[in-house]
Amino acid sequence: QIQGTTNKQIFEQMRQAAFEFMNNTKWTNDVFTTVEKIECSILFIIKEVPSTDTYKGSMQITSRRPVFKSSYYTQVLNIEDEDIQFTYQQFTQLQFNINSFHDNLTSLLQYYAYVIIAADYDTFSPLGGTQYWQKAQLIVQNAQNASEPGWRQSQTTKGEKNRYYLVDNTLKPVFKGIRDCMYDYCKNGLDKMNEGPDDARASILKSLDLLLPVYRARPASFNMQVFFNARR
Secondary structure, eight states, rough: OOOSSTHHHHHHHHHHHHHHHHHHSOOOOOOOGGGSOEOOOOOOEEEEEETEEEEEEEEEEEEEEOTTTTSEEEEEEEEEEEEEEEOOTTTOOOOOOTSSSOOOHHHHHHHHHHHHHHHHHHHTTTTTTHHHHHHHHHHHHHTTTSSSSSSSSTTOOOOSHHHHHHHHHHTTTOOOOOOOHIIIIIIIGGGGGTTOHHHHHHHHHHGGGHHHHHHHTTTOOOOHHHHHHHHH
């Protein structure tokens, strides 16, 4: 959305650097074939260039997983992050480092890579994504001194709706019902449609009951919004 004399080539280089970083980094120790990779999309919307090499805007993160014995995919994540700010210089290559904060663009991509993986693993085994939620939480902890917004508990203008709260809430026992629901919804519901649609639909409806304790404890939580943004 940038108008004027801004060098447009840098956006293509930025896109390519992000694409290569996301696809060429080894995020887990598990072995996958190319067709088993998670299908996801990260859309950067650049709205401002407040100073040289500094960019502000938003991100839209989506991911989906296949349904067993079908050509159907179900969406797992649909997150809009409106507090995006980072610096990027022409020809910069992004370097993976989970143990320290180097720059905000790299941390954003690392964080959402692990969120995507964690949410996906949660749909294939009960609480299966825990170690990857913890990796995302480590990235949040390393970014606590970053000047860019979205990483700190107190650093939000929209209530508890930022990167800190997404992972912190997810790992709290009170939010376990969301993760349990995602597993039952996908594994015991959608993945068994081929065996018996009626029973599978019943499992999906039953899985939604797991959200009730979360709703009663934290009815307007960011995590519940993220769940329904994907499911709807």
